[in-house]
Amino acid sequence: MKKAIGLALAVLAATVVAASAQGGQQVSTQAAAGVSCSGTLKIAFLTPLTGGAGFLGNEQGSWAKYAVKTLAPAMGLKVQLVMGDTPVEQGAAVAQTLAQKYVGDKKVVGIIGPSTSGAAVAATQTFFQAGLAHISPSATKTDLTKSDPSTNGGKLEGTPAFFRDVPGDYIQGPTDARFMINTLHVKKVVIMDFQEPYSTGLASAVDRTLKAAGVATSRLSASNTTTDYSAFVTKVPSDADIVFFPTQKPGDAQTFAQQLLEQGKKAKVFGGDGSNDSSQFKVPGSYVSNFAPDITGFKADAKIIAGWKKDNPGKAVGSFGPPSYGAVQIMLTAIKKACVADHGVIKARHDVLRQMKKVKISNWILGGKFAFSTKSNDPLNAKFYIFQIQSNGSYKLVG
Amino acid sequence: MDQFTQLTVDALTLGSVYALIALGYTLVYGVLKLLNFAHGDVFMVGSFIGFGVLQELGGTSNPVVPVWALLVIVTFAAMAGCAALGVVIERFAYRPLRDAPRIAPLISALGVSFFLSNSMQLLFGADPRNYNTFDLSNGALYLKGFDIGNVRVPLLRIITIVSAFVLMIFLWFLVNRTRTGKAMRATSFDREAAAMMGINIDRVIVFTFVLGSALAGAAGVLFALRVPTTVSIGFVSGLKGFTAAVIGGIGSIPGAMAGGLILGFAESYTQGYVSTKWSDLVVFTILIAFMIFRPQGLLGRADIRKV
Numbered sequence: 283m284k285k286a287i288g289l290a291l292a293v294l295a296a297t298v299v300a301a302s303a304q305g306g307q308q309v310s311t312q313a314a315a316g317v318s319c320s321g322t323l324k325i326a327f328l329t330p331l332t333g334g335a336g337f338l339g340n341e342q343g344s345w346a347k348y349a350v351k352t353l354a355p356a357m358g359l360k361v362q363l364v365m366g367d368t369p370v371e372q373g374a375a376v377a378q379t380l381a382q383k384y385v386g387d388k389k390v391v392g393i394i395g396p397s398t399s400g401a402a403v404a405a406t407q408t409f410f411q412a413g414l415a416h417i418s419p420s421a422t423k424t425d426l427t428k429s430d431p432s433t434n435g436g437k438l439e440g441t442p443a444f445f446r447d448v449p450g451d452y453i454q455g456p457t458d459a460r461f462m463i464n465t466l467h468v469k470k471v472v473i474m475d476f477q478e479p480y481s482t483g484l485a486s487a488v489d490r491t492l493k494a495a496g497v498a499t500s501r502l503s504a505s506n507t508t509t510d511y512s513a514f515v516t517k518v519p520s521d522a523d524i525v526f527f528p529t530q531k532p533g534d535a536q537t538f539a540q541q542l543l544e545q546g547k548k549a550k551v552f553g554g555d556g557s558n559d560s561s562q563f564k565v566p567g568s569y570v571s572n573f574a575p576d577i578t579g580f581k582a583d584a585k586i587i588a589g590w591k592k593d594n595p596g597k598a599v600g601s602f603g604p605p606s607y608g609a610v611q612i613m614l615t616a617i618k619k620a621c622v623a624d625h626g627v628i629k630a631r632h633d634v635l636r637q638m639k640k641v642k643i644s645n646w647i648l649g650g651k652f653a654f655s656t657k658s659n660d661p662l663n664a665k666f667y668i669f670q671i672q673s674n675g676s677y678k679l680v681g
Numbered sequence: 682m683d684q685f686t687q688l689t690v691d692a693l694t695l696g697s698v699y700a701l702i703a704l705g706y707t708l709v710y711g712v713l714k715l716l717n718f719a720h721g722d723v724f725m726v727g728s729f730i731g732f733g734v735l736q737e738l739g740g741t742s743n744p745v746v747p748v749w750a751l752l753v754i755v756t757f758a759a760m761a762g763c764a765a766l767g768v769v770i771e772r773f774a775y776r777p778l779r780d781a782p783r784i785a786p787l788i789s790a791l792g793v794s795f796f797l798s799n800s801m802q803l804l805f806g807a808d809p810r811n812y813n814t815f816d817l818s819n820g821a822l823y824l825k826g827f828d829i830g831n832v833r834v835p836l837l838r839i840i841t842i843v844s845a846f847v848l849m850i851f852l853w854f855l856v857n858r859t860r861t862g863k864a865m866r867a868t869s870f871d872r873e874a875a876a877m878m879g880i881n882i883d884r885v886i887v888f889t890f891v892l893g894s895a896l897a898g899a900a901g902v903l904f905a906l907r908v909p910t911t912v913s914i915g916f917v918s919g920l921k922g923f924t925a926a927v928i929g930g931i932g933s934i935p936g937a938m939a940g941g942l943i944l945g946f947a948e949s950y951t952q953g954y955v956s957t958k959w960s961d962l963v964v965f966t967i968l969i970a971f972m973i974f975r976p977q978g979l980l981g982r983a984d985i986r987k988v
Contacts, residue, residue, distance in 0.1 A: 333913050336807025371913060477958070503958045507917050509908045512691035513952030513960075516684060533809040533909035540815050540907075544823040544835050545687065562811060562909070 317391060317628045319621035322360045325350070325613055326384040327606075328377060328395035328405065328416075333369030334531035337559055338602050339397060342419060345603035346394055348590045349610035357618045362389075363610075368396055370478070370530050371507060374404030381405035385412040391620075391634050392416070392613040394606065398530060399423035399480035403439045410441035413632040417445040417612055419605035422555060422573065423483040424452040427658040430483065439479075445638055445654065447608045448573035449664035454554060455487020457666040458526070458571050461681045462552065463495045468523040470498045472549065474514070476506045476529060484528040484554050509534070515541040522549040524569075530556035532563040539565035555666075558601050564675040571668045574601045574648050576679070582645055604647045612652070615641045686832040688953040689946075694838050694907075696945020697845030701900035702922025703929060703937035704852060705893035711869040711932040712889045713779075715786050719770060719793035721919015723763050723894050726797060727901025728910035730762040731755045732810040741816040748817050752840065752906075759898035767894025771887055794915070801912045809909040822906075841903045848899055849938050852892065856934055865889060869932070924968045930981020939979055943967070 317323065327346050329339035343365055354361040366380040377396050384390045385408060393409055393416035396402040402421040409416045424430040426440035427450060462468045471492055475485040485501070492499050502514050515538065518525055525542065527535050535557040542549055543565070551568040558572040577583045578599050586607065587599055619637040620628050628634060639654050646652040655662045668681035702724055709717040734755050739745040746754065774793045778786040814822050814837060822837040856862035867875040868885045876882050904910070904918065921944060929940025944964060951963040971978060 332802055332807035334809060334911055336911075337809070340807065369913070503956075505958070505961060509904075509914065509917070510691075510695060512694065513688060513949050514957055516687045516691065516953055517957070531809070533811055533911075536811060537908045540823060543815075543820065544833070544837070546833050562809065565815070 317389060319359065319617075319624075319626050319628060322362050322389065323391050323617065323628075324362045324364055324387060324389040325392045325394060325610070325617075326364045326366055326380075326387075326390050328366045328368050328380055328384075328393065328401060329397035330369050330401075330530075331365060331367040333371045334533065335370045335398065335556070337532070337562065338420065338530070338556075339365075339367070341600045341603045342397060342606035344594050344597065345590060345606040346610050348586075348593055349607040350614075351593075352586075352589060353611055353614050357614055359614060359618060359621070361614065361617075363394075364390075366395075368398065368401040370398055370400070373478075374400055377401035377404040378408065381408035385409070385414065390414070391617055391628055391631055394419065394609050394613060396421060399426060399483065400478045402426055402444065403479050406439070406441045406444045410443040413443070413630060413635055415443055415445065415613070415616065415631075415635040415638045417447060417609045417638070419447055419609040420555065420573075420602055421446060421480075422448065422451045422454055423479050424450045424455075424487065425483065426450065427660050428452065430487075440659070442659070443635055445612070445659040447612060447652065447661050448555075448605050449666060450660060451484045451487045451554075453664065454571055454573070454666045455484055456491045457681075458552065458554070458668065459488045459491035459495070461569075461571075461668050462492065462524055462526075463497060465681060466523065468492075468497055470500075470519060470522045471524045471526060472500050472502060472518050472522050473526045474502045474504060474528070476504055476508075478506050478530075480530060480556065481528040481554075485526065488526050488528075509537070511538045511541050512545075514538070515545050515547065518542065518547050518549055520547060522547070524552045525549045526552050526554075528554035528556060532557040532559035535563045535568070535570075536565060539563075539568050555601075558669070558677075560600075560671075560675060560677050561598075564671055566671050566673045566675075568671045569668060569680075570671070570677065571666050572601045573664065573666055574605055575667050576601070576677075577604050577647060577649070580649055582649075583647055586647065608643075608647045608652065611643060611647070612638070612641050615643065683831045684953060686829050688949045690829075690832065690834050690838060691953075692946040692949035693842050693942070694945070695949060696942035697842050697849075698900050698904050698918075698941075699921050699925045699944045700938045700941025701845050701848060701896045701903070702918060703925035703941045704849070704934065705897045706923050706926040707929070707931055707934060707937040708865075708889050708893040708896075710926070711934075712865060712886055713775070713786075714783070715775065716790065716923070716931075717775075717893070718787070718790040718919065718923075719774075719797060720893065720897055721915035721917075721922065722794045722797035722801075723766055723770070723915075724897040724901045724904070724918055724922070725910065725912060725915030726766055726801065727759040727763045727898030728905035728914065729801060729805065729810060729901075729912075730898065731759040731902035731905060732812060732910065734758040735812060741813045744817070748822075751817075756844070756899055756902045759902045760895040761898070763894040763898030763901070764891040767890035767897075768887055770894075771890040776883075776886075794919075798912050798915055805912070807912065809911045810905070811909040812905050814906050837906060841906065844899070844903060848896060852896070853934060855892070861885075861888060921964070924964060926978075927968060928971050928978055930978025932982070933978065933980040936978055936980035943979075 331339040350363045399421045475481040535553045539551040553570040616637040620633040643652040669677035826835040925940035925944045929936030948960045951960040
């Protein structure tokens with residue numbers, strides 16, 4: 283009898299919890315209705331602040347904070363930026379949990395990120411259902427915005443609520459591969475992936491272009507928690523020219539390049555945008571690609587850089603930060619447009635989402651002008667850049 | 682043949698680090714019957730202490746002492762720091778629970794693990810720390826060594842393997858050939874009887890933590906000499922060390938050494954000959970097989986109780 287009562291109580295408790303959670307969810311999707319633009323609005327940023335890709339989130343976060351601090355008041359908005367940590371080692375669950383949390387906060391009217399493709403895939407449906415626009419400054423997986431026949435059966439993984447201000451792997455993959463073919467004249471390339479969406483998508487894109495050009499390729503796959511690549515290096519043929527290494531942890535690219543030298547292999551490491559960090563990946567002769575140029579040479583950005591440096595003394599301008607500044611600028615512009623259209627009140631989160639595609643920025647931090655493509659939620663006319671690591675550790679633009 | 686030789690060198694490097702971690706688990710379990718899940722994080726702290734000391738000595742690009750002295754100082758500093766940490770952990774997290782049900786110190790161990798990793802993150806941030814040993818003497822640790830056939834065995838790997846084996850031999854000697862070791866074995870066999878024979882149990886337990894944690898500190902440095910370390914590295918490495926200890930027979934010192942090496946060989950050969958994707962699968966399948974068919978591990982004693 284006691285057992286039966288206990289069981290009944292447990293079922294009752296579970297029902298109450300589930301019902302209250304569901305109730306919260308229902309409220310949350312409608313909660314943005316009637317958020318006054320004169321009050322404090324929130325935008326949330328989902329990015330890895332800890333773990334092997336923690337450098338990425340911390341760099342992006344510092345630029346996003348600076349953008350909110352300087353741009354929001356200029357637009358007549360009061361905005362609070364909240365940061366959510368999505369360590370790459372913890373997979374998709376964290377991003378889903380955070381997405382639900384932000385959907386549940388009625389003051390959150392826009393999302394920056396998720397920064398990594400895996401987290402973006404995990405969270406985009408939740409945001410879409412809540413009508414929350416989210417713009418990633420670094421998630422490059424192709425099928426977040428357009429169909430990719432090589433992954434997920436050609437099915438789109440992103441949603442209409444997902445945007446990015448950097449180009450996807452549909453540009454990065456072929457750009458990297460064409461550089462290998464036309465400039466490096468490669469004959470044999472080893473392609474690695476790390477069993478998560480970003481690297482598998484990018485690896486496939488590179489593989490396809492190389493194979494089409496008659497380059498011999500072979501694939502290796504490591505788990506995302508691998509730290510020692512010795513056994514992988516052992517499998518790299520001694521006549522391989524390049525190991526394509528699309529990690530999100532630049533320190534791992536450094537380890538792999540060191541271990542190639544250790545085993546006397548001639549292949550050079552070619553990293554994607556995820557390994558673009560000159561403080562961690564610095565074996566001379568290696569290559570990295572990235573969606574952003576070095577903005578320190580742009581006169582138009584001098585004031586922004588000076589202001590950011592004042593707020594972040596001793597920090598160097600990396601390549602992940604400026605697109606985050608840009609993503610915040612786009613989101614704030616869309617929020618401002620929604621506020622104007624709705625006469626000072628954001629009636630629903632969809633109103634911000636509807637304004638996203640209309641955003642145009644004339645002095646884009648990455649150079650030139652910014653607008654979204656009419657065919658997808660990607661930036662118009664964006665491209666990837668290729669850098670080679672020099673003997674002093676600096677990155678030189680080579681393609 | 683070259684691939685086999687290369688994979689064997691990889692396996693010995695990896696396995697010797699796993700063995701050092703496993704020894705920490707096995708020492709504590711042997712004496713206290715406690716699974717010290719914070720051990721992986723002590724390993725992580727060791728790698729960070731090593732990094733800090735390395736920077737104080739000018740880093741790898743501009744060291745103020747010769748390379749050999751640098752490596753010795755960094756390793757001993759990490760061992761000393763971790764030994765001190767082990768004493769603190771034992772005093773505040775485990776000693777108050779020594780007579781509590783066995784689940785209590787286990788939960789406390791998990792708490793210490795989270796405490797260590799999170800406080801390290803708060804103090805030092807999430808960025809990976811790279812010793813950059815490639816910068817030492819223009820890459821000599823990677824580019825010099827000796828050749829077996831066409832396979833080069835670089836200095837850094839020789840240093841890692843030899844250091845780990847020296848420490849293991851030292852530990853074996855200490856436990857089997859000294860009075861302190863005899864006290865440890867007596868405490869492990871029957872704590873109450875050992876106390877009645879005049880052995881200071883508290884001192885033995887603290888010494889066990891000192892030893893185990895010092896080995897974790899050394900393993901942390903040997904590991905981080907080759908790959909970047911982060912505050913999250915303790916979990917995976919600790920899990921592998923624990924697996925090695927279980928495979929070898931938790932509580933058995935030679936077992937922990939053997940378990941570490943078996944794990945290193947299983948991982949390396951699987952990656953080399955089967956698939957790079959399957960190494961963890963094979964490692965944990967071996968663990969499950971041991972749990973089912975030989976739960977006492979390779980060299981452990983079966984737990985026989987009178988009823």
